[in-house]
Amino acid sequence: MNNVPEHIIPVKEGRITESELLQFVDYKDMMICSECYEPYGFWAYRPEIIDYLPDEWKPVKRYFQKCDSTCSRHNQKPQMHDEDREQALWPGFDFNERLTLCHACGQEIRLSGSRFSYWFCRTCLGRALYFNSQHAPVIIPQGRHSSVAGFVLPGMDRRNEEKIREFVLDTNRLFRSITHLDVWRRFVMKTNFRIMGISGDVRLDYYLASAYSDQLKFEAWGELCNFMMKKHKEDEGYEDPHITVSEERREV
Ligand SMILES: [Zn+2]
Ligand SMILES: [Zn+2]
Numbered sequence: 577m578n579n580v581p582e583h584i585i586p587v588k589e590g591r592i593t594e595s596e597l598l599q600f601v602d603y604k605d606m607m608i609c610s611e612c613y614e615p616y617g618f619w620a621y622r623p624e625i626i627d628y629l630p631d632e633w634k635p636v637k638r639y640f641q642k643c644d645s646t647c648s649r650h651n652q653k654p655q656m657h658d659e660d661r662e663q664a665l666w667p668g669f670d671f672n673e674r675l676t677l678c679h680a681c682g683q684e685i686r687l688s689g690s691r692f693s694y695w696f697c698r699t700c701l702g703r704a705l706y707f708n709s710q711h712a713p714v715i716i717p718q719g720r721h722s723s724v725a726g727f728v729l730p731g732m733d734r735r736n737e738e739k740i741r742e743f744v745l746d747t748n749r750l751f752r753s754i755t756h757l758d759v760w761r762r763f764v765m766k767t768n769f770r771i772m773g774i775s776g777d778v779r780l781d782y783y784l785a786s787a788y789s790d791q792l793k794f795e796a797w798g799e800l801c802n803f804m805m806k807k808h809k810e811d812e813g814y815e816d817p818h819i820t821v822s823e824e825r826r827e828v
Pocket of ligand 2: 679793
């Protein structure tokens with residue numbers, strides 16, 4: 577899976593990939609929320625990377641990543657400082673999220689915080705790219721930015737109404753599929769917690785040390801494809817002729 581794309585990050589004296597920067601993130605104090613299954617807690621860069629970060633990125637304190645904004649415990653973590661209830665945007669971020677778990681298998685972390693970040697671990701991203709090359713990127717979105725999902729509105733088409741309509745339709749489909757993918761993410765995490773016998777919030781490093789399984793990753797991918805394909809067909813108003821078409825119409 578070495579040929580899957582990566583979001584490239586400019587640092588002093590060069591560039592590194594998100595996977596490389598991930599190696600320099602200290603997450604030993606982070607947990608996974610047992611309600612929304614997102615990581616939360618204090619994270620920091622390892623000291624050896626600090627001097628290579630662009631000046632405007634230099635962390636001014638230890639940042640507290642909150643769990644999902646829709647979670648009832650989003651602002652209710654005992655470890656969180658009061659000042660973190662209303663957070664300013666962290667330097668260099670599009671949104672305040674340093675880590676996320678793979679939205680397909682839930683077994684691995686990846687770097688987040690950029691609108692160009694991918695949601696999948698490298699194995700699942702490779703599978704997503706192949707799936708999307710065979711179908712359409714709106715069925716299984718790879719990230720929140722529409723261009724990550726594979727479609728953009730080129731400058732010269734901005735006056736072409738047909739192209740704009742198509743773009744808006746694709747964007748709406750993308751938003752719906754993002755909602756479905758989040759339903760899947762929670763389901764797969766809930767399943768992983770059950771398999772691992774976890775109840776309640778768990779340390780992220782403890783979870784990651786036991787979560788990896790090639791077999792479960794493979795099975796999760798297959799089930800995700802089925803789930804997302806089914807949701808896509810429902811959204812498109814697709815009717816299964818064996819279920820929804822009346823006998824009379826079927827003869828026509
Ligand atoms: Zn939560
Ligand atoms: Zn994965």
